[in-house]
Amino acid sequence: MAYNITLIPGDGIGPEVIGAARKVIDASGVDISWEIVEAGAISNKNLGTPLPNYVINSIKKNKIALKGPVTTPIGEGFKSVNVTLRQNLNLFANIRPIKSYEGIESIHKNVDFVVVRENTEDLYTGIEHMVGEDAAESIKIITKDASERICRFAFELARREGRKKVTLVHKANIMKLSDGLFLRCGKEIAKEYTDIEFEDIIVDAMSMKLVQNPQNYDVIVAPNLYGDILSDLSAGLVGGLGLAPGANIGEDIAVFESVHGSAPDIAGKNIANPTSAILSGVMMLKYIGEERVAKKIENALAETLKDKGTIDLGGNLGTEEFAQEVIKNLK
Numbered sequence: 070m071a072y073n074i075t076l077i078p079g080d081g082i083g084p085e086v087i088g089a090a091r092k093v094i095d096a097s098g099v100d101i102s103w104e105i106v107e108a109g110a111i112s113n114k115n116l117g118t119p120l121p122n123y124v125i126n127s128i129k130k131n132k133i134a135l136k137g138p139v140t141t142p143i144g145e146g147f148k149s150v151n152v153t154l155r156q157n158l159n160l161f162a163n164i165r166p167i168k169s170y171e172g173i174e175s176i177h178k179n180v181d182f183v184v185v186r187e188n189t190e191d192l193y194t195g196i197e198h199m200v201g202e203d204a205a206e207s208i209k210i211i212t213k214d215a216s217e218r219i220c221r222f223a224f225e226l227a228r229r230e231g232r233k234k235v236t237l238v239h240k241a242n243i244m245k246l247s248d249g250l251f252l253r254c255g256k257e258i259a260k261e262y263t264d265i266e267f268e269d270i271i272v273d274a275m276s277m278k279l280v281q282n283p284q285n286y287d288v289i290v291a292p293n294l295y296g297d298i299l300s301d302l303s304a305g306l307v308g309g310l311g312l313a314p315g316a317n318i319g320e321d322i323a324v325f326e327s328v329h330g331s332a333p334d335i336a337g338k339n340i341a342n343p344t345s346a347i348l349s350g351v352m353m354l355k356y357i358g359e360e361r362v363a364k365k366i367e368n369a370l371a372e373t374l375k376d377k378g379t380i381d382l383g384g385n386l387g388t389e390e391f392a393q394e395v396i397k398n399l400k
């Protein structure tokens with residue numbers, strides 16, 4: 070049976086890295102019927118909107134999407150395309166696996182953890198206003214429902230992936246009500262998962278510990294802002310943006326996308342690293358239950374990275390050539 074999956078090439082390096090990921094996935098033997106939809110700069114030029122309804126409708130219909138970076142046009146009246154997508158589809162969990170690969174120069178080796186970031190509230194609801202002329206106020210929203218949902222998600226992920234520990238990150242010593250609630254919810258949920266170790270830590274201490282000993286972590290769960298910052302920090306520990314995949318997950322819809330943006334400085338030159346897009350595809354295949362194919366691609370990728378890479382990794386392969394090497398290593 071073929072899977073129907075929405076493919077959004079996106080902007081900048083998007084079409085190149087998504088094109089490469091698609092070729093690798095198609096070569097792996099899994100039967101996918103891609104529904105290709107344009108969003109971002111192209112649809113803005115042709116249709117006057119960076120997020121046409123057909124994009125949302127296609128994802129709602131297929132339930133699964135592989136997405137390139139989509140930029141939001143600068144100027145009045147444009148809300149972030151990515152934030153709008155997450156809200157419209159209620160993609161409440163943002164997942165970013167952080168993993169070392171052999172052959173990659175990086176600050177740390179043998180790192181393997183997952184950042185689970187709450188994706189719908191905290192300081193990202195965008196509710197802010199001026200208080201007079203010389204002060205501004207941003208509202209931080211933390212709810213019991215969203216906190217319990219993301220903590221449960223983190224424990225379920227730990228169980229599914231055979232991981233041993235969940236570390237909850239907060240600043241409840243200062244934000245006693247909001248972060249205090251998040252922490253309380255985590256502690257409550259942890260009681261249901263006695264097979265998994267639970268600890269909590271304040272975000273400043275966590276930043277130091279992650280830089281010093283990232284090998285100590287397994288699953289990290291955090292409210293939106295801390296999760297955002299810690300996941301970029303973590304990507305930096307294992308080799309950078311070209312390697313970091315991600316997923317936005319909701320109740321029954323999931324959108325897989327690299328952590329990086331459109332990188333206009335290197336777009337159209339066949340030099341972008343498609344690894345993060347390919348690994349986002351690997352996450353997608355695991356999600357739809359194609360574990361075996363996902364593993365096959367990840368192994369081929371790891372094999373390729375051992376002695377070859379794109380320019381950002383100090384290698385000399387182009388985007389396309391790198392993808393071809395991965396395809397050669399599929400077995």
Ligand code: ATP
Binds near residue numbers: 335340342345381
């Ligand atoms: P956006 O506004 O869409 O986020 P950006 O200019 O911030 O775009 P990012 O994609 O966030 O660009 O990445 C920052 C820089 O990291 C890029 O300018 C690029 O040089 C580098 N980079 C990002 N992704 C990749 C990649 N896949 N391969 C190689 N280099 C990359």
Ligand code: MG
Binds near residue numbers: 329330331
């Ligand atoms: Mg960026």
